[in-house]
Amino acid sequence: MEITDALDLLKEKGYKYTGKREKMVRLFSEKRRYLSAKEVLLDMQEEYPNLSFDTIYRNLTLFEELGLLETTEFKGEKQYRFSCGSTHHHHHLICTKCRKTISFEMCPMNVIFGSPKDFMITGHKFEIYGYCSDCMEAGV
Amino acid sequence: MEITDALDLLKEKGYKYTGKREKMVRLFSEKRRYLSAKEVLLDMQEEYPNLSFDTIYRNLTLFEELGLLETTEFKGEKQYRFSCGSTHHHHHLICTKCRKTISFEMCPMNVIFGSPKDFMITGHKFEIYGYCSDCMEAGV
DNA sequence: CTCTTTGCAAAACATTTGCATGCCT
DNA sequence: AGGCATGCAAATGTTTTGCAAAGAG
Numbered sequence: 001m002e003i004t005d006a007l008d009l010l011k012e013k014g015y016k017y018t019g020k021r022e023k024m025v026r027l028f029s030e031k032r033r034y035l036s037a038k039e040v041l042l043d044m045q046e047e048y049p050n051l052s053f054d055t056i057y058r059n060l061t062l063f064e065e066l067g068l069l070e071t072t073e074f075k076g077e078k079q080y081r082f083s084c085g086s087t088h089h090h091h092h093l094i095c096t097k098c099r100k101t102i103s104f105e106m107c108p109m110n111v112i113f114g115s116p117k118d119f120m121i122t123g124h125k126f127e128i129y130g131y132c133s134d135c136m137e138a139g140v
Numbered sequence: 141m142e143i144t145d146a147l148d149l150l151k152e153k154g155y156k157y158t159g160k161r162e163k164m165v166r167l168f169s170e171k172r173r174y175l176s177a178k179e180v181l182l183d184m185q186e187e188y189p190n191l192s193f194d195t196i197y198r199n200l201t202l203f204e205e206l207g208l209l210e211t212t213e214f215k216g217e218k219q220y221r222f223s224c225g226s227t228h229h230h231h232h233l234i235c236t237k238c239r240k241t242i243s244f245e246m247c248p249m250n251v252i253f254g255s256p257k258d259f260m261i262t263g264h265k266f267e268i269y270g271y272c273s274d275c276m277e278a279g280v
Numbered sequence: 281c282t283c284t285t286t287g288c289a290a291a292a293c294a295t296t297t298g299c300a301t302g303c304c305t
Numbered sequence: 306a307g308g309c310a311t312g313c314a315a316a317t318g319t320t321t322t323g324c325a326a327a328g329a330g
Binding site for chain 1: 308309310311312313314319320
Binding site: 093 | 270
């Protein structure tokens with residue numbers, strides 16, 4: 001996913017590409033890792049000091065609905081990251097310190113399961129947690 | 141995990157086996173599925189009408205620390221279930237309607253990965269979501 | 281009798297909503 | 306101009322904490 005894709009998606013659906021939305025998109029595009037609503041707010045407030053949580057949440061929710069952002073849940077907080085692009089299903093290694101992610105394509109569902117007859121599968125979650133090389137070196 | 145194991149664990153660590161704790165343990169032992177704090181409270185209040193959330197949370201936290209309960213996170217709520225017993229690592233199929241779980245021993249970590257050099261793995265989460273046979277029939 | 285457990289009340293924290301105003305197209 | 310976006314304030318929902326009273330070993 002690139003910034004221009006995000007812009008197109010918003011336009012296409014009739015949403016406005018405001019300065020705040022642009023900055024939010026740029027933030028996610030630069031960081032490429034999971035961010036909490038609070039982190040987004042703090043970063044945004046450098047440019048928009050009056051910005052408040054409701055706008056952040058409204059836009060995070062909108063972006064998620066549009067498929068711009070992928071989400072997961074982490075220590076009781078929802079976490080958002082720029083979508084890797086929906087071309088193929090994938091999973092992540094997630095650094096629990098800096099929340100950087102590394103994608104990988106292997107999916108256990110393909111490898112292992114047939115479909116159990118007594119359970120209708122609708123989804124799954126597979127995430128690997130640990131420390132990325134930077135955070136390892138920093139001495140966790 | 142059986143009720144008597146829970147009792148032993150509490151005694152062993154010097155915690156008291158109060159009527160409320162006993163009922164909580166029995167509840168989890170009977171249900172054998174994920175329950176939210178609210179569900180636990182509602183069930184408990186049939187016997188203890190004045191019981192409040194703080195006691196529930198304190199005991200849920202204690203039980204989790206003791207390894208009596210396994211937890212996961214689900215729609216912004218923490219969910220607790222009676223531990224399957226720590227004899228071997230396992231994962232769950234989770235019915236998203238009734239939160240019943242079905243254990244399975246296959247772990248994708250064993251099957252697929254060596255250890256990537258640039259990431260120190262400390263944990264993982266693998267859960268499969270869907271509808272159990274009961275909820276399928278009930279016509280979700 | 282002592283230390284743990286509980287109830288009460290209040291607070292902390294993440295998230296959501298109503299409403300009036302402001303801004304993009 | 307018209308509809309979407311935002312700020313403000315207040316509410317919601319989950320979970321935590323301090324303190325004093327009650328209960329278990």
